[in-house]
Amino acid sequence: MESNLILYNTLSRKKEEFKPLNPPFVGLYVCGPTVYGDAHLGHARPAITFDLLFRYLKYLGYKVRFVRNITDVGHLVNDADEGEDKIAKKARLEELEPMEIVQYFTDRYHKNMDDLNTLKPSIEPRASGHIIEQQALVEKILENGFAYESDGSVYFDVEAYNKEFHYGKLSGRNIEDLQANTRTLDGQSEKRKPFDFALWKKASAEHIMRWPSRWSDGFPGWHLECSCMSQKYLGDRFDIHGGGLDLQFPHHECEIAQSTAAYGHDPVSYWMHNNMVTINGQKMGKSLGNFITLDQLFSGDNDVLEQAYSPMTVRFFMLQAHYRSPLDFSNEALKAAEKGYKRLMNAVDSIKKITASDKSSVDVNALKEKCFAALNDDMNTPILISHLFEGVKIINTIISGKESIDKEGLEELTKLYNDFAFDILGLLPSEESNSGNNETLEKLVETLIEIRKTAKANKDWATADAVRDKFKEAGIEIKDTAEGVEWKLAN
RNA sequence: GGUCUCUUGGCCGAGUGGCUAGGCAGUGGUCUGCAAAACCAUCUACGGCGGUUCGAAUCCGCCAGAGACCUCCA
Numbered sequence: 001m002e003s004n005l006i007l008y009n010t011l012s013r014k015k016e017e018f019k020p021l022n023p024p025f026v027g028l029y030v031c032g033p034t035v036y037g038d039a040h041l042g043h044a045r046p047a048i049t050f051d052l053l054f055r056y057l058k059y060l061g062y063k064v065r066f067v068r069n070i071t072d073v074g075h076l077v078n079d080a081d082e083g084e085d086k087i088a089k090k091a092r093l094e095e096l097e098p099m100e101i102v103q104y105f106t107d108r109y110h111k112n113m114d115d116l117n118t119l120k121p122s123i124e125p126r127a128s129g130h131i132i133e134q135q136a137l138v139e140k141i142l143e144n145g146f147a148y149e150s151d152g153s154v155y156f157d158v159e160a161y162n163k164e165f166h167y168g169k170l171s172g173r174n175i176e177d178l179q180a181n182t183r184t185l186d187g188q189s190e191k192r193k194p195f196d197f198a199l200w201k202k203a204s205a206e207h208i209m210r211w212p213s214r215w216s217d218g219f220p221g222w223h224l225e226c227s228c229m230s231q232k233y234l235g236d237r238f239d240i241h242g243g244g245l246d247l248q249f250p251h252h253e254c255e256i257a258q259s260t261a262a263y264g265h266d267p268v269s270y271w272m273h274n275n276m277v278t279i280n281g282q283k284m285g286k287s288l289g290n291f292i293t294l295d296q297l298f299s300g301d302n303d304v305l306e307q308a309y310s311p312m313t314v315r316f317f318m319l320q321a322h323y324r325s326p327l328d329f330s331n332e333a334l335k336a337a338e339k340g341y342k343r344l345m346n347a348v349d350s351i352k353k354i355t356a357s358d359k360s361s362v363d364v365n366a367l368k369e370k371c372f373a374a375l376n377d378d379m380n381t382p383i384l385i386s387h388l389f390e391g392v393k394i395i396n397t398i399i400s401g402k403e404s405i406d407k408e409g410l411e412e413l414t415k416l417y418n419d420f421a422f423d424i425l426g427l428l429p430s431e432e433s434n435s436g437n438n439e440t441l442e443k444l445v446e447t448l449i450e451i452r453k454t455a456k457a458n459k460d461w462a463t464a465d466a467v468r469d470k471f472k473e474a475g476i477e478i479k480d481t482a483e484g485v486e487w488k489l490a491n
Numbered sequence: 492g493g494u495c496u497c498u499u500g501g502c503c504g505a506g507u508g509g510c511u512a513g514g515c516a517g518u519g520g521u522c523u524g525c526a527a528a529a530c531c532a533u534c535u536a537c538g539g540c541g542g543u544u545c546g547a548a549u550c551c552g553c554c555a556g557a558g559a560c561c562u563c564c565a
Contacts (some may be wrong), residue, residue: 030565031565033565034563034564039565040565041565042564042565043565044565045565047565086563171495171560171561172494172495173493173494173495173560173561174494177493177494178493178561222563245559245560245565246559246564246565247564247565248559248560249494249560249561250560250562251563251564273565274565275496275559275565276559276565277565278558281558282557282558283558283564284565285564285565286563287562287563288564317503320503320504320505320513320514321504321505322504322505325497325505326496326558326559327503327504328503330502332502332503332515333502333503333504333515334503336502336504336514336516337503337514337515338515339514339515340513340514340515343514343528346528346529347529380506382505382512382513382514383505383512383513385505385513386505386513386514387512387513388513389513389514390512390513393529396528396530397529397530399529400522400529456524459524461524461525464524468525468526468527469526477527478526478527479526479527479528480523480526480527481523481527481528482522482523486528
């Protein structure tokens with residue numbers, strides 16, 4: 001497993017060589033969605049980032065267990081809603097069972113993820129299915145003296161914890177900073193300190209998502225499920241924990257505290273955070289109401305969208321930026337990505353057309369090395385893609401006859417694009433294809449192309465161009481190349 | 492207010508103390524009956540002001556602007 005993979009660890013704020021605890025096994029946990037609404041462009045970022053990581057680790061030969069949770073218990077909403085459970089609120093508004101909401105949006109989330117060609121996690125646990133485990137974790141933290149009960153709720157005692165460990169190590173904070181800057185929230189009076197957070201919360205009368213416990217009828221705290229389910233499926237020490245940058249504090253900080261309070265040591269070796277997607281320079285977010293859902297993006301059904309963008313365009317767009325950089329949405333940027341993606345896919349497709357020569361004038365191996373180097377450097381996909389475009393130029397030059405490639409090189413080239421573009425970056429071949437998914441259409445087009453050929457032979461350019469123009473109107477593109485006529489469905 | 496990050500050419504987006512990132516768009520060619528595709532060439536850069544250095548867009552300081560977190564959030 002000599003991969004030389006370097007990953008940026010939020011915990012150390014440095015790039016570090018990746019060394020799994022128990023090679024060849026790798027435990028990967030990523031914070032999944034709260035299923036109370038449709039996934040938006042922002043949700044695609046972690047999904048694609050950690051799908052890439054999952055794919056690359058597997059490519060390198062690791063046996064990866066990838067756990068991504070579904071949050072279906074809900075968390076507190078903002079002050080206007082008086083601390084009501086998000087999912088419960090939505091349920092009441094629509095007069096549905098909470099679990100109907102959860103099912104509906106979970107299904108839609110899965111559909112979006114499939115469209116983006118992300119691999120399914122090994123395990124996708126639900127918070128609601130782990131209430132007992134979460135209660136047990138609360139007990140353990142209580143036993144260890146890092147929590148206290150207050151009027152049916154249980155709170156994490158940050159001050160007590162901070163005497164033995166460092167609360168704030170992940171996000172670079174200290175308890176003094178927090179002291180001054182914590183806002184007044186519902187239930188504050190029950191807490192000893194404003195920065196204490198709930199492990200178990202007593203449900204108010206109107207709160208419909210609730211479970212019995214020895215403290216109260218209530219629901220688990222907002223950070224507990226991840227500590228609990230990561231431990232259950234990956235152990236109390238595991239390799240990588242991922243999520244959005246906005247979860248770094250307080251969510252991941254609390255997770256570390258809870259796990260450490262329960263098991264006495266740090267749970268995670270490498271913390272990874274993807275940056276945000278912005279729109280007009282501002283974070284795309286539910287609460288800001290400036291988000292574009294993935295369904296809208298794929299259908300073009302949103303006022304800010306000038307057109308629809310395919311899932312692969314979106315995926316390519318995201319991969320063209322480094323995962324730790326903010327990425328700004330704009331129609332211009334998406335359109336540029338769409339064209340770039342097509343250019344890449346056209347070239348990959350045309351590798352098939354290359355015939356091998358006796359000797360090679362191109363160095364595929366050097367290109368491959370550069371691709372690995374880029375990926376190993378904290379998954380630098382923009383650099384990787386720039387190398388793939390270098391290869392595009394090579395491919396096209398070979399086809400035009402200015403360069404040549406031998407049999408071995410051609411095999412290597414084919415494998416290179418298969419591995420990097422499809423297996424690792426998770427791109428799909430362009431949907432455009434003339435490989436007959438409709439035999440009737442294919443016959444029809446071929447017939448008309450034959451007629452056009454005759455017209456061309458007779459130098460009847462008007463007829464030839466008319467056929468091509470009409471085809472274009474119908475969404476079929478014709479190209480006259482040295483090898484003959486090519487056609488494909490444009491979409 | 493506290494903590495942190497960022498500021499690159501028309502747009503997006505990498506990167507490094509001295510050597511062309513890449514994509515999209517533009518311009519000029521080649522090829523083609525024309526078109527498309529492709530190839531070749533080419534134009535726009537490193538927020539401002541100081542400092543360190545033989546040399547800084549890259550390191551340091553100040554200023555300006557933007558953003559993230561501090562509250563559910565990917």
